Amino acid sequence: MNSLTYVESSEPHPEIPLLGGDVTEGVVRVGDTVRRQVGPNAPLVHALLRYLEEIGFAGAPRLLGIDAAGREVLTFVPGEVAGRPRPAWIADEERLASVGRLVRDYDDAVAGFVIPEGVRPDEVTEQPGMPPAPPYPAEVVGHMDYTPDNIVFRDGRAAALIDFDVAKPVARVDEVYNAMLYWAPLCDPADADPLLRKVDVPRRCRILADAYGMSDVDRSRLVEVAVLRTRRSWFSMKQIAEERGGGWARMWDEGVGDRIKRREAWLERNAAAIDGALNAP
Ligand SMILES: Nc1ncnc2c1ncn2[C@@H]1O[C@H](COP(=O)(O)OP(=O)(O)O)[C@@H](O)[C@H]1O
Numbered sequence: 596m597n598s599l600t601y602v603e604s605s606e607p608h609p610e611i612p613l614l615g616g617d618v619t620e621g622v623v624r625v626g627d628t629v630r631r632q633v634g635p636n637a638p639l640v641h642a643l644l645r646y647l648e649e650i651g652f653a654g655a656p657r658l659l660g661i662d663a664a665g666r667e668v669l670t671f672v673p674g675e676v677a678g679r680p681r682p683a684w685i686a687d688e689e690r691l692a693s694v695g696r697l698v699r700d701y702d703d704a705v706a707g708f709v710i711p712e713g714v715r716p717d718e719v720t721e722q723p724g725m726p727p728a729p730p731y732p733a734e735v736v737g738h739m740d741y742t743p744d745n746i747v748f749r750d751g752r753a754a755a756l757i758d759f760d761v762a763k764p765v766a767r768v769d770e771v772y773n774a775m776l777y778w779a780p781l782c783d784p785a786d787a788d789p790l791l792r793k794v795d796v797p798r799r800c801r802i803l804a805d806a807y808g809m810s811d812v813d814r815s816r817l818v819e820v821a822v823l824r825t826r827r828s829w830f831s832m833k834q835i836a837e838e839r840g841g842g843w844a845r846m847w848d849e850g851v852g853d854r855i856k857r858r859e860a861w862l863e864r865n866a867a868a869i870d871g872a873l874n875a876p
């Protein structure tokens with residue numbers, strides 16, 4: 596038995612499927628724990644979760660170990676996660692601001708995390724023709740997957756993050772971009788949830804930026820980062836769908852690539868408005 600082996604409680608609990616995720620098959624709740632398949636980024640994610648526990652960051656599950664079935668065991672984080680159909684509060688501006696604050700708290704907490712020797716983030720392999728990532732140096736191991744399904748709310752506020760599977764070194768502006776992507780949201784309105792189709796997206800970007808406490812230089816880079824990341828994501832999503840299959844392939848087959856192309860066009864049409872809202876005094 597190594598230190599990672601999870602010792603089951605003597606009381607047996609049923610396995611209750613947790614729905615709403617995008618790609619991980621078979622996420623279940625067992626008592627006060629969650630069991631998930633160990634993903635390709637687990638060496639980084641596990642070190643990260645241990646670090647967050649060490650420094651007492653409250654906004655993430657704790658890693659309890661690996662169970663007899665080889666699954667990772669995490670604490671179940673109590674609260675409310677936006678399922679589908681989305682709840683009306685997805686459009687609420689107070690909740691939106693609380694997302695910006697939680698992303699900031701996480702980024703500040705993780706800023707002191709050093710990736711252990713020998714651990715490599717699971718990232719896409721560069722291919723010829725792949726558009727470049729933004730040129731800004733990494734500042735934190737970002738969460739980079741701030742979907743409504745990955746944020747637990749309590750008392751009407753974003754309280755914790757789950758699903759660190761795509762965590763990787765990024766700049767803070769990438770983190771804010773990722774939160775805007777899902778919560779502003781940055782997409783063609785035709786692709787937005789009906790509850791977010793008529794919202795004032797530049798205004799919501801500003802709310803997130805202010806709640807995060809985004810620097811002036813990062814505000815001036817946001818649109819550029821959004822366009823570059825969007826272009827690159829078409830390639831990376833395609834690559835991951837081909838390599839991993841499963842939920843990734845399903846998303847690709849369901850047209851995620853076309854949605855990314857529509858986002859790029861929408862961003863170009865709305866760049867000035869978003870830039871203006873972010874950088875206005
Ligand atoms: N530690 C946790 N605490 C509470 N709920 C969780 C936890 N982990 C996962 N869930 C729930 O299960 C859903 C799917 O899990 P997630 O880890 O996000 O999988 P996926 O990789 O498929 O997105 C989440 O959207 C959330 O509702």
Ligand SMILES: [Mg+2]
Nearest residue numbers: 616617745758
């Ligand atoms: Mg998820």
